[in-house]
Each structure stands twice: as C-alpha cells, then as structure tokens.
Amino acid sequence: MPQQQLTINTSGQGLYEFTDRVRAFVRSSGVDTGLLTVFVRHTSCSLLIQENADPDVRRDLREFFRRLVPPSDDPSMRWIVHTLEGPDDMPAHIKAAMMPVSLAVPVGNGQPLLGTWQGIYLFEHRDRPHSRTVVLHIA
Numbered sequence: 001m002p003q004q005q006l007t008i009n010t011s012g013q014g015l016y017e018f019t020d021r022v023r024a025f026v027r028s029s030g031v032d033t034g035l036l037t038v039f040v041r042h043t044s045c046s047l048l049i050q051e052n053a054d055p056d057v058r059r060d061l062r063e064f065f066r067r068l069v070p071p072s073d074d075p076s077m078r079w080i081v082h083t084l085e086g087p088d089d090m091p092a093h094i095k096a097a098m099m100p101v102s103l104a105v106p107v108g109n110g111q112p113l114l115g116t117w118q119g120i121y122l123f124e125h126r127d128r129p130h131s132r133t134v135v136l137h138i139a
Helices: 019-029 055-068 089-098
Strands: 003-010 014-017 034-040 045-051 102-108 118-124 130-138
Touching (some): 003 014, 003 118, 014 055, 019 034, 019 118, 019 130, 034 045, 045 055, 045 089, 045 102, 045 130, 118 130
Antiparallel strands (some): 003 130, 014 118, 034 130, 045 118
C-alpha cells in the first residue's frame, strides 16, 4: 500500500493548493483503481476540496471563516480561555474542528477522480508561517 508524507510550508492564513503533488504521488504509486486518503497531522489547519479556477473563491472562503470565528482578542470572543499561543490559536482550533482533517478521493485510471475545477487544499488557520505534514495513502 503506497504511502507518502508531504510538507506544505505556509506563510499565514489562507488556502494552499497541492493538487499537483497529489497527482504525482498517485501516478508514481502504480495504483490504477483505489481510494486515496489525504490526512493532515495538525489541529490548527484543515483540508478541503474546492474550486481552483477563480482565486476569488479562496479569498471569499478565508474572509467568511475570519468573520465566523474572529481572533480571540475580538470583543465577541471574550469567552475564550485558551490564549497562550496568541489570539489566532483557539480560533484556528475551532475552524479545524468545523472542517475536515482528512479527505477520501477515488482513484481511477491511475489518477485522482477530481472534477474539472476541483483542487486539493491545505487551509491554514494560523497567522504565522508553519510547516505542515500531510499524509497520502492509497488502498
């Protein structure tokens, strides 16, 4: 069963597409038909499949989640207790709890069966840069 770990370096909050790296992994695995699992090994970021044609989609998603879960120094978030790592930390955990940390993608003809405009993204919820580990596994 082929497996690989990817490192995705982020520069702050936002969506980081890594579809090409996933496609390369599937191609090199030699698996024609199966199921690809994508899993992120962190609690303050998440994964998603989203449109990769119009960058406004990524901008709007980031803005939506910023408004939905503002930083803990926002007056509406006074109830937050976990603030040791800064005002973006607990909101990042909340966003990661609301979104997937693993994805299942069917594989056929030796490639991920994504739709025409679908890309695979790491959604970084922290303000500062991070080095994130994503595990790819085909069965």
